[in-house]
Amino acid sequence: MIIHTTRFxxxxxxxxxxxxxxxxxxxxxTEQYWVLLADEDNESIAWLQQVARPELAMAVxxxxxxxxxxxxxxxxxxxxxxxxxxxxxxxxxxxLSRNADQLTINLRAPILLNLQQRLGRQLLTLDEQPLQLAxxxxxxxxxxxx
Numbered sequence: 063m064i065i066h067t068t069r070f071x072x073x074x075x076x077x078x079x080x081x082x083x084x085x086x087x088x089x090x091x092t093e094q095y096w097v098l099l100a101d102e103d104n105e106s107i108a109w110l111q112q113v114a115r116p117e118l119a120m121a122v123x124x125x126x127x128x129x130x131x132x133x134x135x136x137x138x139x140x141x142x143x144x145x146x147x148x149x150x151x152x153x154x155x156x157x158l159s160r161n162a163d164q165l166t167i168n169l170r171a172p173i174l175l176n177l178q179q180r181l182g183r184q185l186l187t188l189d190e191q192p193l194q195l196a197x198x199x200x201x202x203x204x205x206x207x208x
Contacts, residue, residue, distance in 0.1 A: 063075055063076065063077060065097070065111070065113055065116065066116050067111055067116045067117075067119065068116045068117045069111075069117075069119050070099065070109070070111070070119070073097070073099065073111065078180070079097050079098075080096070080097055080113060080180060081095070081097065081098060081110075081175060081180050081181070081182050082094055082095060082180060082181055082182070083095075083096060083173075083181075083182040083183060083184070084143060084181070084183070085143070085183060085184070086184075087110075087120070087184045088171055088184055090112070090118065093112050093114070093115065093118065095112070095113040095114065096110050096111060096112055096113060096182070097110075097111050097113060098110055098111075098122075099111050099119075101121075106123055106124075106127055107121050107122070107123055108121075108122050108123070108155070109121055109122070110122050110155075110173070120157050120158075121157070121158040121159075122155040122156065122157055122158060122173065123155065123156060123167060124154065124155060124156075125154060125155075125156045125167060125169055125172060126154075128167060128197045129169065132154075132169065134154065134172060134174075134185075134187055135187060135188045135189040136174075136185050136187060136188060137188065140183070141174070143181065143183050144174060144176040144179070144181050144182070144183055145176060145179050145181060146176050147178075150176065150178070152174035152176055153174070153175040153176075153177055154172050154173070154174055154175075155172065155173045155175065156168055156169060156171075156172050156173065157171070158197075161196075164196045164197075165196070165197050166196050166197065167197055169187070170186060170187055171184055171185065171186055171187075172184070172185060172187065173185075
């Protein structure tokens with residue numbers, strides 16, 4: 063399959079690469095189908111690209127890259143949608159945003175993925191996490207992340 067994106071041009075992927083987020087993402091609740099793309103310039107960043115909307119892609123990172131002791135406190139009910147096996151842990155990503163001259167991450171609304179089932183969900187944590195945590199200054203090309 064090929065999707066046409068405004069950020070990456072034409073991207074080829076397999077149907078198995080599609081992640082289903084049944085409840086979408088905050089602000090994009092109806093957008094259920096996404097693919098995770100590697101960033102060619104920075105191995106710490108990935109991009110969550112919406113399959114049907116070429117202009118919609120979000121930079122994501124592992125929160126533990128910037129907050130090594132990051133822990134999630136969510137209810138088992140919040141995890142049901144992911145269909146995790148009892149021994150499995152979800153893969154956790156957070157959205158990386160540009161805010162003036164800094165890059166920030168949102169630790170309060172992580173994206174949890176069950177990569178085996180290709181399912182995901184963005185959650186609001188039950189504890190107090192920063193909504194915006196500055197992680198780096200931005201250079202003119204938006205490539206510096208740490």
